[in-house]
Amino acid sequence: MTHATLSPQRSSLRGATLPKWFAWAVAAGSVVAGLGISAAAGLHSDIQWALIAALLFVFGSYGISAKVEGRRQARDRTATSLVWVAFILAVIPLASLVWETLKRGVKVLDGYFLTHSMGVVADTEPGGGIYHAILGTLQQVGLATLISVPVGVLTAIYLVEYGRGRLAKAVTFFVDVMTGIPSIVAGLFILSLWILILDMGYSGFAGAMALSILMIPVVVRSTEEMLKLVPNELREASLALGVPKWRTILKVVLPTSIGGITTGIMLAIARITGETAPVLLLVWGTNFINSNPFSDPQASLPMYIYLQYANSGGYGAAYDRAWAAALTLIAFIMILNLVARGIARWKAPKTGR
Amino acid sequence: MAKRIDVSGLNAYYGSFLAIEDISMTVEPRSVTAFIGPSGCGKSTFLRTLNRMHEVTPGGRVEGKVLLDDENLYGSGIDPVAVRREVGMVFQRPNPFPTMSVYDNVAAGLRLNGKYKKSELDDIVEKSLKGANLWNEVKDRLNKPGSGLSGGQQQRLCIARAIAVEPNVLLMDEPCSALDPISTLAIEDLIGELKERFTIVIVTHNMQQAARVSDRTAFFNLAAVGQPGKLIEIDDTERIFSNPSVQATEDYISGRFG
Ligand SMILES: Nc1ncnc2c1ncn2[C@@H]1O[C@H](COP(=O)(O)OP(=O)(O)OP(=O)(O)O)[C@@H](O)[C@H]1O
Ligand SMILES: [Mg+2]
Numbered sequence: 001m002t003h004a005t006l007s008p009q010r011s012s013l014r015g016a017t018l019p020k021w022f023a024w025a026v027a028a029g030s031v032v033a034g035l036g037i038s039a040a041a042g043l044h045s046d047i048q049w050a051l052i053a054a055l056l057f058v059f060g061s062y063g064i065s066a067k068v069e070g071r072r073q074a075r076d077r078t079a080t081s082l083v084w085v086a087f088i089l090a091v092i093p094l095a096s097l098v099w100e101t102l103k104r105g106v107k108v109l110d111g112y113f114l115t116h117s118m119g120v121v122a123d124t125e126p127g128g129g130i131y132h133a134i135l136g137t138l139q140q141v142g143l144a145t146l147i148s149v150p151v152g153v154l155t156a157i158y159l160v161e162y163g164r165g166r167l168a169k170a171v172t173f174f175v176d177v178m179t180g181i182p183s184i185v186a187g188l189f190i191l192s193l194w195i196l197i198l199d200m201g202y203s204g205f206a207g208a209m210a211l212s213i214l215m216i217p218v219v220v221r222s223t224e225e226m227l228k229l230v231p232n233e234l235r236e237a238s239l240a241l242g243v244p245k246w247r248t249i250l251k252v253v254l255p256t257s258i259g260g261i262t263t264g265i266m267l268a269i270a271r272i273t274g275e276t277a278p279v280l281l282l283v284w285g286t287n288f289i290n291s292n293p294f295s296d297p298q299a300s301l302p303m304y305i306y307l308q309y310a311n312s313g314g315y316g317a318a319y320d321r322a323w324a325a326a327l328t329l330i331a332f333i334m335i336l337n338l339v340a341r342g343i344a345r346w347k348a349p350k351t352g353r
Numbered sequence: 354m355a356k357r358i359d360v361s362g363l364n365a366y367y368g369s370f371l372a373i374e375d376i377s378m379t380v381e382p383r384s385v386t387a388f389i390g391p392s393g394c395g396k397s398t399f400l401r402t403l404n405r406m407h408e409v410t411p412g413g414r415v416e417g418k419v420l421l422d423d424e425n426l427y428g429s430g431i432d433p434v435a436v437r438r439e440v441g442m443v444f445q446r447p448n449p450f451p452t453m454s455v456y457d458n459v460a461a462g463l464r465l466n467g468k469y470k471k472s473e474l475d476d477i478v479e480k481s482l483k484g485a486n487l488w489n490e491v492k493d494r495l496n497k498p499g500s501g502l503s504g505g506q507q508q509r510l511c512i513a514r515a516i517a518v519e520p521n522v523l524l525m526d527e528p529c530s531a532l533d534p535i536s537t538l539a540i541e542d543l544i545g546e547l548k549e550r551f552t553i554v555i556v557t558h559n560m561q562q563a564a565r566v567s568d569r570t571a572f573f574n575l576a577a578v579g580q581p582g583k584l585i586e587i588d589d590t591e592r593i594f595s596n597p598s599v600q601a602t603e604d605y606i607s608g609r610f611g
Contacts, residue, residue, distance in 0.1 A: 164411070233448040237511070240406055240517055241462035242438030251465050255452040 016068050023061060023081070030056035054085050093325040098330065106136040108320045115300075118287035123308070130325050132289040134205055136224070136298035137332075140283065141273050143208035143293060144215055149265055152219025153213075159220070160227040161249055178217040180199025186213040187278030195282065202284040204293030207300070210278035215268045222264025226257040259347035266340030270333040301329045355382035355552040356422045356439070356521040358403060363417035364581075365395070365402050366411065372398045374419075374581035378571060380522075385544060385553045387563035387590065390573030396556045398443075399573070400524050403554065404440035405433040421522070438466070441520035445527040447507035448513070449499035455491050458499040458510055461517035471573070476519055485513035487544050505536025512543065514539030518549070523547060525555040529562065541566050560606060564594050572602045 034053030043049065045214060058081050066074035113129040121128030155175070159168055190210040194200050228255050238248040254261075279285075284297035305325045312318035358380040365373045373395035380386045388396045401407040402415050405426060419426040426436050451460045459478045463469050470475075478495075482488040487509040491502070501512055508528060515523060525544075529537040538575060544566050557563050563570055571587035586599050597603050 083588070231448070233444060233446060234450060234481055236406065236409060237448045237450070237514075238465065239409055240404065240437055240442035240444075241465065241514065242436075243462065243465040244434050247465050251461075252450055252452075256450075301529065 002174065003292065015070060015073075017073075018065060018068055021075070022064075026061045026064070027057055030060060030171060032052070054088075057081055101323060101327050101330055104320070104323035105325075107324065108317075109324040109327055110143075112339065113321075113324055117289045119289070121287075123311040123318045124255045124316060126320075128321065129297075130301065130321070130328060132286065132305055133299040133301045133325065134328070135289065135291060136283070136293075136300040137273060137302075137329075139291075139293040140204045140207045140211060140279070140300055141269060143205060145265070146270055147208065147212040148215040148219050148268070152224050152265075152268075155216075155220045156223035156227060157249060159224055161245070161253070175217045175220050178213065179221065181213065182233035182277075183210075183214055183275050184281070186210045186276040187281035189213070190278065191281050200276035201295060202282060202297045203295050204283055204290075204298040207279045207283035207298075208293065209270045210282055211275060214275065214278070215272050218268040218271060219265055222268065223261050226260035226264065227253060230256045231262065239273045255347075259344040262343045262347065263340040266336050266343075273333055273336075274302055274329060276306055279303050280306070301332075302323055305329070355550065357371075357382050357420075358522065358552065358554075359418075359420035360403075361420075363399070363402060363415065363419065365398050365416075366412070366414040367398075368412035369443055371581040373402075373573075374583055376584045378584060379561050380554060381569075382552045383550075384568040385548050385549055385555060385561045385566050386587075387567035387570045388554065388556045388573060389558070389560065389563050389570060389605070390582070390585075391575070393578070393582070394573040394575045396573055397526050398582070400442075400526055400554060400556055403522070403524055404442055405436045405449065408433070409541060438462075438518055439520055440522040440524060441515040441518060441530050443508070443512050443515050443523065443525040444532055447504055447511050447531065449502070449507050449510050450498045451498070453499055454496045455499045455502070456495040457512060459513050459517050461514060466518070481513040481517040482510075484516050484543075484547070485509045486539050487513055503536075505532045505539070508532060508536065509540065509543070512540070516547065520551065522552040522554070523551065527556050527558065530558065537562070560594075564590060570594070572597070572599070572605065574601055574605070 030053040033056055034049040034051075037052055038044075038049035058078060061081055062078045063079045108126075115131050116127075116129035117132035118128040118130075119132075155171065159171060160166075163171065187210045188309050190206055190213070194206050194209065195202065200206065234256060235248055236254055238252045239245065243251070250316070279300050279302060283300060283303070285303045286297045286299050290296050290298045305322050308318045308322035308325065312322060360379070361377045363373070363376045364371060376399060379549065388400065390396055398407060401410075403419060403426075405415075407413045407415055415427060417427070421436075421439065425431070450461060453461060456478055457464070459481050460469075460474050463474065463477060479488065482491060487506060490506060490511075494501075499507065502510060508531070512528070529540050541562065544555065547553060555563075555566065567590045569587060570590045570593040572585045572593065573582050574585045575582040585601055586593070586597065588597070592598075593602060594606060597606070
């Protein structure tokens with residue numbers, strides 16, 4: 001019986017490699033070629049030349065690399081370029097959205113705009129501002145957070161630290177269902193319960209309740225994940241010292257995971273800040289400053305954007321105000337995200353001397 | 354103050370799986386008892402039944418009696434939290450609290466259990482760190498994170514944390530398995546000192562270590578995988594290593610020494 005002999009290997013571990021700038025050169029070449037082809041063919045859309053360039057890039061780098069470096073490296077390059085193409089495809093809409101909002105939003109965004117309401121300004125007139133909407137959003141989101149964070153975090157603690165058996169399964173199931181509730185349904189639920197059955201009026205608080213229906217499952221889920229990341233050894237170390245379970249959770253488990261939990265809460269806040277549907281149903285909207293979230297309609301940023309845009313007909317003072325408010329909303333959410341990252345980094349378990 | 358442990362007819366389960374069966378033994382106060390035996394024979398499980406940590410595992414269940422001096426740890430009305438204050442534990446992998454400094458780690462057991470004055474805490478922390486042979490290495494970085502220490506230092510930090518609450522018994526589950534020979538030696542020396550004050554039970558896979566540090570040695574074995582682990586014999590360490598009364602013990606030990 002003979003063994004198949006291995007084909008002779010090249011003695012060196014070094015193969016032919018393309019230089020580092022190869023990928024960049026191919027990318028630049030593809031963009032130029034893409035532009036050229038689409039100009040020659042009389043194509044006008046940006047998407048068309050970008051697609052041509054992307055295809056040229058993927059196939060071009062495979063072809064050249066297969067010739068020079070061999071097939072394995074070529075496949076490696078293809079995978080890398082696909083990842084890059086996907087990344088760019090994902091970033092383009094985001095970047096253009098931010099860019100567009102910035103471009104149109106800065107027109108009327110200034111100190112006056114941030115500190116005045118629409119009280120005596122007609123929709124068609126210039127002037128006015130979003131103070132009332134910022135106030136309303138802050139209060140509604142603040143109230144929703146005050147309701148959701150304790151409920152959500154305690155539920156997650158129950159599920160991770162105590163939950164066994166049927167009840168825990170049921171809670172998990174309901175949290176899953178709640179995650180999928182469309183915001184308009186949450187709004188309708190509170191509408192029928194609070195406004196139609198209990199006969200309360202429109203108010204920021206009613207909106208906050210609907211928002212917390214949307215926020216609680218997000219908080220539960222993210223907190224649960226963070227608590228599960230805390231190693232069991234830490235819990236056991238604490239229990240073995242004779243520390244009661246509740247103090248172990250309070251003093252060891254929560255501090256270890258507080259960074260991640262805070263990030264999750266911030267992201268949940270960011271998610272509900274942009275909700276329009278429940279606010280539309282429950283808070284209504286007003287052009288005046290209403291600093292009491294517990295009675296009478298309030299304004300809010302998403303509502304303001306919607307109303308201004310709807311009344312503008314696509315141009316004019318109201319249209320500019322809608323974009324400026326959108327910019328404010330995006331900035332607010334970005335700041336929240338940055339704060340979340342800051343807290344996560346600051347609170348992360350420390351290593352090193 | 355060290356206390357005697359008296360175990361009789363102890364079974365421990367994980368769900369419906371019987372992990373250790375019918376274990377009876379006595380551990381004398383102010384002595385070191387080593388547990389040896391093949392992997393999976395239930396040494397850790399048995400150790401954890403001695404401070405009621407076994408029931409922390411989901412499905413963990415214990416039958417039988419563990420007397421600490423004259424009190425049955427599994428008697429009715431016994432508070433597991435109080436038991437764990439009397440019977441401390443050091444784990445195989447060093448597990449300092451990552452959010453706490455060296456000082457806070459040592460003070461954790463005390464602080465989490467009640468109020469102490471700052472000066473009192475300072476004294477206890479210093480005493481415990483000295484007791485764990487760590488004071489000189491960390492005295493000028495007490496406020497740095499405990500997870501910034503080396504593995505061996507972390508393990509001694511965990512020992513300091515365990516002895517800071519002044520337990521009567523100290524259980525150690527392979528405390529040196531992740532450590533270098535020098536840290537191991539430091540901890541073995543430490544065990545020699547600690548036995549003046551505590552009753553010590555140590556699980557180890559290192560025969561030389563068992564022979565070096567322990568007064569008595571218990572050999573555990575299991576008939577086959579999936580069968581419960583059993584105590585084969587417990588005797589003075591010298592006898593176990595020179596002239597054990599059961600053939601299986603001799604096979605295990607000599608197999609180890611080659
Ligand atoms: N959490 C658990 N759930 C279910 N079974 C477990 C669990 N922990 C241990 N067991 C089982 O119990 C038996 C005894 O395990 P134990 O950890 O006590 O062994 P050990 O003697 O400490 O082994 P080693 O020397 O490897 O640490 C093994 O069969 C193991 O599979
Ligand atoms: Mg073990």
